[in-house]
Amino acid sequence: MVDYGLSGKVALVTGVSRHMGIGAAIAHSLAASGANVFTTYYRSYDKLMPWGSNSHEAEEIIESLKLQGVKAAGVEVNLAESEMPKKLFDQIGELITMIT
Incomplete structure (x- = not known):
């Protein structure tokens, strides 16, 4: 695998x-x-789409990321609401501390 220099960074x-x-x-x-x-x-959103929603799938994905040896966390947020992206980025420092 190519080393992209991402080790320890937060995505x-x-x-x-x-x-x-x-x-x-x-x-x-x-x-x-x-x-x-x-x-x-x-x-x-997923509930409205043809693929539907599995109520635990997001958490399962987060756990599978952790199994790769990295820290992972997540939050449910509707980024289509105009104020939510700003709120998310205003809180991003606090949220990132969840995984660092």
Whole structure:
């Protein structure tokens, strides 16, 4: 594997709610490169989509990231609400301490 210099860094990955989703694939790739991973997910959106929602899938993904030897955590947030991205980034320092 190529060393991208991510060991010990923190990556924020949004949309990590399904094992078969692109968010989970990106999170796993970053973890495989040594990055600690902080995820966001939004189950209410998934419930409306054809793939549906597994109420524990986001947590299962976070646990599978930890099994790769990195720290991982996540929070449920609706980033489509106009104030939420700002709130998330205002709190990002506090949230990152969850995994460092």
